[in-house]
Amino acid sequence: MIEFSLRADHPSNTKTDAVAVAVHEGQKLSWAAQEIDKASKGALSAALKSASFAGRCGSVLPLFNLPGVAANRVLVFGAGSANLLAAKDARATGKALAATAVELDVSDVTMFPLGEGAVGAMQQMVLGASDATYRYDETKGTSAKPKPSLKRVRFGMPDAVAKEAAAALKVSVATVHGMEFTKYLGNLPANFCTPTRLGEEAKKLAKSHGLKVTVMDRKAIEKLGMGSFLSVTNGSEQPPRFIVFEYNGGKKNDAPTVFVGKGVTFDTGGISIKPAAEMDHMKWDMSGAGTVFGVMKAVAELKPKQNIVGLVAACENHINGKATKPGDVFKSMSGQTIEVLNTDAEGRLILCDALTYAERFKPRAVIDIATLTGACVVALGSHNAGIFASDDALAERIIASGKKMNDRFWRMPLEEDYQEALSSNFADMANVAGREGGAITAACFLWRFTKKYNWAHLDIAGVAYKGSGKEKGATGRPVAALVDYVMANE
Ligand code: BES
Ligand code: MN
Ligand code: ZN
DSSP states (O other): OEEEOOOOOOOOOOOSSSSEEEOOOOOOBBBBHHHHHHHTTTTHHHHHHTTTOOTTTTTTTEEEOOTTTSSSSEEEOOSSSSOOOOOOHHHHHHHHHHHHHHTOOEEEEEEOSSSTHHHHHHHHHHHHHHHEEEEEEEETTOOOOOOOSSEEEEEEEEGGGHHHHHHHHHHHHHHHHHHHHHHHHHHTOOOSSSSHHHHHHHHHHHHHHOOOOEEOOOOHHHHTTTTHHHHHHOOOOOOEEEEEEEEEESSSOOOOEEEEEEEEEEETTTOOOOOOOTTTGGGGGGGHHHHHHHHHHHHHHHOOHHHHHEEEEEEEOOSSSTTTTTTTTEEEETSSSSEESOOOOOOOOOHHHHHHHHHHGGEEEEEEEOOHHHHHHHHHHTTTTEEEOOHHHHHHHHHHHHHHHTTTTTEEOGGGGGGGOOOOSSSSSSSSSTTHHHHHHHHHHHTTOOTTEEEEEEEEETEEOOSTTTTOOOOOTTHOOOOOOHHHOO
16 A cells, blocks of 8 residues: 655655656646756756657656756646646546556655646545555455555645645545555455355454444344345345444534445346356455445544444345345344345345434435446446435535546436335335336435435445446445535634
8 A cells, every 4th residue: 555645845856766747738737847857957847758648637647867856757647627636637647647547657756736626636646546445355365465665655836725735635544544445455356255255344444443333143134123134135145234334523422424335245037147248347246345444444534523423234135045036025123025026126125224213313415325236237327326315415415526536426316206106006115116217216215214314325336336347346426425424614
């Protein structure tokens, strides 16, 4: 994991393996690039000219041994035409710079973000650098690669924002720690990342980070009356876990924010079995739970003056002779009964009981996070997660944090008109409606269990992981947005 810090010296005097400075389109130099250009008596601008550097966002031009510059390498990065780097471009820049540093096999880089919006850009560059250097090697066996060379990234910030930058950097570093943990848990194969393992990881995290945690087994979950949650575990050899994290940074009676994560460690679909193609993706069906782990880790590091609860319902959706059959009816913790018409709509079955459990905290807000529906992926693709909320202010704040952190959400409708499709002749409700509006009817199902508090539901099926390509793996979303949301409540 990279170590991030701030530093105060001039770009040309900085003792580091590489200094990174911005150049705009038209080879217009940023303040830091100007400083280097002056110190090197124009060598920087001469090099830009020979390279026909276009200044495109995300591009990096490495220069070596410029005279008058302490660092042997200057990484010129493109800053486009605007004075302010958009969050997305700053993230890509951090990623490209870190990737270049790894390619050049250096361990220490000092980055000088643009003067305007430098703090926000720095936050994104931290996330980008983490992206570029994150490695999964837990089960890589003999092909595990050596760790990337980059060990330290420092930021040279304008004096005027030094204090703000220090606070923001702390948040970003904790966010990255959270995201890397979320990625780690998500990428672990389902034969490693079982509900039992999640329970163990929860205890480990609680111990190392000073959180309170309770890990409940099947007996304890039965005692709570979570018949809907348990129905999903019927066909699996893996015992379920219900995990309760508590962070108490506020006053005793401060109403907490409660995060609830879907922790299906593998989703075969059950008797309503999934097609074979890409079924491996269903190891990421615990990404909502992984997000809760990541957020709790970041929160424990940042120590906000608030109370925060993290709930994780963890189980495996599998098939054996005891598996739930379509048409079976179960009683949820709320007392409402559910006809399971499709065993593959299991996320809502575990979440509804966790959402009922959340009532006991008398929360100021409850936010659930779940890879809930393929329909949400069809609707929004992989750039925005879906957000459904019973409270407009809550939705707006989460959306604002998402925009700021480039971890975006798009509001979807939560309206009574969609509820009718969930009616059943044999229970209080069915667990599925028709194919139409699948993400919305899933949210409407959960809505029935969240009437006692302000609630938002994040459907992250499209954003939690990349399903193919060189970067196939967990993304750590939406930890960044949720950590920002928590810190914005300070
Ligand atoms: N875990 C899936 C949703 C999912 C799909 C996540 C694709 C990530 C990528 C969920 O449990 C599920 O199977 N949902 C069904 C619901 C349907 C049966 C109403 C779906 O989306 O097909
Ligand atoms: Mn499913
Ligand atoms: Zn699922």
